[in-house]
Amino acid sequence: xxxxxxxxxxxxxxxxxxxxxxxxxxxxxxxxxxxxxxxxxxxxxxxxxxxxxxxxxxxxxxxxxxxxxxxxxxxxxxxxxxxxxxxxxxxxxxxxxxxxxxxxxxxxxxxxxxxxxxxxxxxxxxxxxxxxxxxxxxxxxxxxxxxxxxxxxxxxxxxxxxxxxxxxxxxxxxxxxxxxxxxxxxxxxxxxxxxxxxxxxxxxxxxxxxxxxxxxxxxxxxxxxxxxxxxxxxxxxxxxxxxxxxxxxxxxxxxxxxxxxxxxxxxxxxxxxxxxxxxxxxxxxxxxxxxxxxxxxxxxxxxxxxxxxxxxxxxxxxxxxxxxxxxxxxxxxxxxxxxxxxxxxxxxxxxxxxxxxxxxxxxxxxxxxxxxxxxxxxxxxxxxxxxxxxxxxxxxxxxxxxxxxxxxxxxxxxxxxxxxxxxxxxxxxxxxxxxxxxxxxxxxxxxxxxxxxxxxxxxxxxxxxxxxxxxxxxx
Numbered sequence: 076x077x078x079x080x081x082x083x084x085x086x087x088x089x090x091x092x093x094x095x096x097x098x099x100x101x102x103x104x105x106x107x108x109x110x111x112x113x114x115x116x117x118x119x120x121x122x123x124x125x126x127x128x129x130x131x132x133x134x135x136x137x138x139x140x141x142x143x144x145x146x147x148x149x150x151x152x153x154x155x156x157x158x159x160x161x162x163x164x165x166x167x168x169x170x171x172x173x174x175x176x177x178x179x180x181x182x183x184x185x186x187x188x189x190x191x192x193x194x195x196x197x198x199x200x201x202x203x204x205x206x207x208x209x210x211x212x213x214x215x216x217x218x219x220x221x222x223x224x225x226x227x228x229x230x231x232x233x234x235x236x237x238x239x240x241x242x243x244x245x246x247x248x249x250x251x252x253x254x255x256x257x258x259x260x261x262x263x264x265x266x267x268x269x270x271x272x273x274x275x276x277x278x279x280x281x282x283x284x285x286x287x288x289x290x291x292x293x294x295x296x297x298x299x300x301x302x303x304x305x306x307x308x309x310x311x312x313x314x315x316x317x318x319x320x321x322x323x324x325x326x327x328x329x330x331x332x333x334x335x336x337x338x339x340x341x342x343x344x345x346x347x348x349x350x351x352x353x354x355x356x357x358x359x360x361x362x363x364x365x366x367x368x369x370x371x372x373x374x375x376x377x378x379x380x381x382x383x384x385x386x387x388x389x390x391x392x393x394x395x396x397x398x399x400x401x402x403x404x405x406x407x408x409x410x411x412x413x414x415x416x417x418x419x420x421x422x423x424x425x426x427x428x429x430x431x432x433x434x435x436x437x438x439x440x441x442x443x444x445x446x447x448x449x450x451x452x453x454x455x456x457x458x459x460x461x462x463x464x465x466x467x468x469x470x471x472x473x474x475x476x477x478x479x480x481x482x483x484x485x486x487x488x489x490x491x492x493x494x495x496x497x498x499x500x501x502x503x504x505x506x507x508x509x510x511x512x513x514x515x516x517x518x519x520x521x522x523x524x525x526x527x528x529x530x531x532x533x534x535x536x537x538x539x540x541x542x543x544x545x546x547x548x549x550x
Contacts, residue, residue: 106363107370107383114354118306119368122356123384124459125195125246126417127450128424130309130388131185131236132200132395135171135207137431140398144168144205147256148271150330165268169217169257172207176223180232180433182239188435189240192443193450195458196246198309198424199236201298204271206257209233210302214293217257237302248307248356249298253291253315253339260287270331271314277335288339295344299351306356308348309371313361315339320362341366371424376412380419380466387416388424391442396428403438406445407489407544413446413457414484414545418472420462452514453547456482463502471499476549482513483528485546492541498529504550512536513547 110116136143146155147168155164189197202208208218210233220230229235237247254271255261260283266274277284299305313325318336326332341359345366349355359366369384376387389412392401409425416423427443429435450457460474463481467473470486481502487493503523504510510521510530520531530548 107381107385108364108367109383110365110368112349112354115349115356115368118354118356119384122196122246122306122369123422123461126422126457126460127192127194127413128196128198128246128248128386128422129185129189129192129194130198130200130250130395130424130426131429132203132426133232133429134200134203134209134396135168135175135205136203137177137397137428138171138175140431141396142394142398143396144203144207144256147205147268149268150270152329168205172217172222174223175219175431177429177431177433178224178227180224180227180229180235182229182232182236183242184434184440185236185427185429186239186243186245188440188443189245190243190447191440192425192447193454194245194425194443196248196306197236197240198248198250198307199233199240200250201233202250202252202255202294204252204254204256204312206252206255206261208294210298212294212297214290214297215258233298234302241303246306247304248309249302249305250309250311251295251298253310253312255287255291258287258290260284260290271312272331272333273337277333277337284337291339292344292347296347296351299348299355305348305352307358308352308355309358309360311360313359316359316362320364322363325361376415377419377421380462382420382462385420386422386424387412388426390426391439392426392428394428395426397430398428401428403442405489406442406449409442409446410449410544411486414472414486415467417457417460418462418466418474418484449544453484453545455513455549456484456547465501468500468502473502480549483548483550485548487543487545489542489544493532493537493543493546495537496529496531497546498527500527503528508550511549513549514543519548 110119132143146153147165149161201210206217208215211220211231212218219232224230240247261273262268263275263283268274275283314330315337317338321332345357348357356368357366358368358371360371369386371386371388373388392403394401413423427435427439456474460476460482463473463475465473472484474482483499483502485497503526504521509518512519515533515536517533519533522529
């Protein structure tokens with residue numbers, strides 16, 4: 076039997092970010108099951124060493140600059156122009172495929188910016204819920220390679236994204252939406268489309284749903300066989316699932332739950348995928364069990380630490396994809412989130428959205444570079460680490476290296492002028508131990524009074540930096 080570990084997490088989260096869309100937010104899963112395949116377990120530990128990745132949402136929604144494809148969904152939390160009928164809106168949205176022509180598409184810029192940020196893995200959206208494929212699928216004409224961009228040498232977009240990131244030695248992940256709102260096998264035009272689910276009774280129309288399962292299998296097979304080495308299959312759309320797996324967590328989304336299963340045969344898909352990509356991590360988000368190799372709380376950080384694999388996926392701006400005049404988080408805010416996530420045992424997957432022209436804007440690139448500057452000096456306290464029993468004291472967080480070194484990461488507010496001493500409680504260095512300020516690679520003076528540690532910063536450091544996102548010490 077598979078070893079099943081239940082992880083009890085608080086339903087409260089330290090939410091650091093606001094989002095305009097609330098009906099599509101996944102909370103932290105409440106249980107976890109370790110994989111048994113030795114190759115999967117090995118890759119899982121390799122992934123856990125990476126700590127920091129980029130998720131890229133890019134599709135038709137970049138043309139008007141809206142919240143991914145969610146405006147197609149007729150649910151109460153969605154806002155649209157009230158002067159336009161729903162049918163007309165859908166026709167307009169589907170028609171964006173005739174306008175999407177990203178002639179400046181530059182995946183090398185994306186991969187270079189991610190590398191400069193200190194990121195180590197990527198998840199690229201090959202297809203969002205709207206069904207528009209960002210790869211040259213044979214099973215749909217609704218794709219980037221069948222429009223104004225078709226004659227471009229890089230029309231098979233996903234291929235060139237994955238190649239660009241492989242050149243930078245990234246682990247490679249393919250995001251794939253299980254629901255497909257453009258497919259007649261999911262949203263049948265015989266009926267209205269009242270919500271995110273299949274809009275017909277699957278029990279009464281098994282042929283149609285079986286065609287959808289076949290379609291999903293075939294598209295995933297294309298990604299697993301025609302796009303080079305893959306490390307992660309990141310499956311979104313957790314409402315497409317066996318009915319018996321619907322939990323209170325799923326009900327808390329507030330979305331309609333049909334009286335029938337919307338399962339797509341994950342055992343068959345995973346078997347095929349791993350036959351072609353041995354050791355592949357499968358992330359069937361929120362569907363707990365053997366096909367959720369790590370958990371993915373969204374736009375939030377769990378309240379407590381967990382030593383089983385998880386990742387917070389959080390946006391750099393206010394939306395996953397491109398929106399005009401987005402309000403991007405400061406580098407300090409992202410660094411603080413990364414520190415907290417890693418100290419609690421997770422990884423941070425930071426969301427960026429290229430514009431409709433195919434490039435990241437100057438602010439995104441600058442933010443990523445600022446983050447990377449800090450990681451270049453302090454990354455030893457982040458990468459390849461695991462948790463400590465005492466993982467936090469106020470704004471000081473702790474990680475542990477594989478050689479049992481302890482790292483203390485002190486978060487400093489953006490307007491805080493650094494004083495000459497820093498204190499924390501707990502994780503006291505051993506008597507006579509050296510405490511190293513990582514950014515300077517120098518030993519600092521320290522003392523302990525009981526379990527309170529005080530370190531004195533070098534004058535040279537204080538002269539160089541009046542403000543700094545976080546200090547990292549090793550001992």
